[in-house]
């Protein structure tokens with residue numbers, strides 16, 4: 001833990017404190033002002049796909065209430081806001097005609113953020129593909145790399161004078177693993193590995209071409225990704241063999257067939273390896289011999305573009321120890337009585353330290369945590385305060401571990417809490433509440449939770465408040 005008696009800061013001076021969201025999860029206004037339907041609008045209306053039949057139609061109504069939400073962000077002292085663009089708001093059909101009203105929405109949002117001193121971080125793709133493109137095959141159609149490039153070009157032309165920070169993709173692992181393999185997320189299909197990897201290759205190609213486009217149009221652009229994570233945590237931190245086992249679990253991909261085959265895509269290596277190192281993990285050739293021959297050899301040059309940061313999302317990991325098997329590690333069985341968040345996920349603060357260390361060693365880029373948080377059972381006291389001490393406790397422990405990476409001189413660029421406000425948690429609908437701000441879905445009233453008030457102090461003190469609340 002950092003030493004409170006020294007003057008060492010807990011986070012770098014230029015560290016950015018923010019909160020994150022995604023279009024489908026907060027915007028609502030699903031058919032307002034010419035927006036076209038996305039795959040999630042379609043998926044959530046098919047019975048049985050989303051808990052309680054919840055839909056994206058209204059969500060938090062951010063599309064109509066963003067002025068108020070920016071005021072709340074400003075009150076919280078947020079330095080940055082990560083949001084995603086709804087592709088079908090800008091191109092109702094995915095390609096073809098631009099919907100000017102949709103583009104204007106994002107332009108005005110950016111202006112208002114900047115006027116409030118909040119730096120916009122734009123995610124180009126956070127899972128809500130235009131349905132019109134799904135009907136043409138979605139990520140399985142190689143043309144999607146061109147559609148995505150055109151979409152990107154339109155955005156950077158419009159926003160590039162003001163938005164400098166660009167994230168091409170959020171968690172390809174999840175929208176392919178859950179959407180194309182497991183079938184539990186939109187578009188809800190379950191394809192064999194061969195086809196899912198074709199889609200993965202198209203995502204990577206789209207990433208590379210979009211990255212080039214952003215640099216072409218945006219002066220001083222900073223470009224990167226936000227990947228989902230499968231983080232190995234050493235069971236014994238003091239044993240180097242455990243640390244190496246955890247590193248392998250984090251960096252080396254695994255191959256699974258059968259009912260949990262979607263976990264194959266969870267590994268980080270399928271994305272950053274081609275994007276940053278210009279190659280796929282070797283096990284691809286081992287399991288799908290000749291797979292890459294179907295693509296032009298020049299694809300890899302397009303995919304592998306210089307990036308400015310490595311962004312990752314972290315919620316929990318797997319605790320591992322060394323093992324005498326092919327992988328060199330094995331997961332420890334779950335401990336009885338382990339703490340869990342409301343969604344049922346375990347609490348593993350130290351993963352934020354280990355992830356930072358393993359990713360920096362492997363990719364040598366400044367790091368962002370673009371998502372971290374929890375769903376919690378909040379309650380309202382007699383004065384109307386939203387009590388969420390679980391969130392404060394969780395954040396204190398996770399952020400202390402992130403600070404440890406700074407102590408090790410790993411370059412940390414920022415931290416974004418997931419999420420700014422309670423929102424549509426995909427197949428889990430509105431039951432899970434990940435927000436710093438409580439949303440009453442009947443009245444759409446927002447109430448900052450106690451954690452929001454606490455987070456403001458953390459931001460203001462650049463993290464000191466975590467370790468010694470009395471200092472600030």
Ligand code: GBH
Nearest residue numbers: 022171174228229230231315316317318425
């Ligand atoms: C994110 O998905 C999404 O980007 C966001 O939209 C969503 O609302 C938010 O999280 C909350 O769910 O260690 O191998 O068991 C996160 C999905 C869940 C994927 C945890 C990785 C751990 C994998 N992640 N999971 S493992």
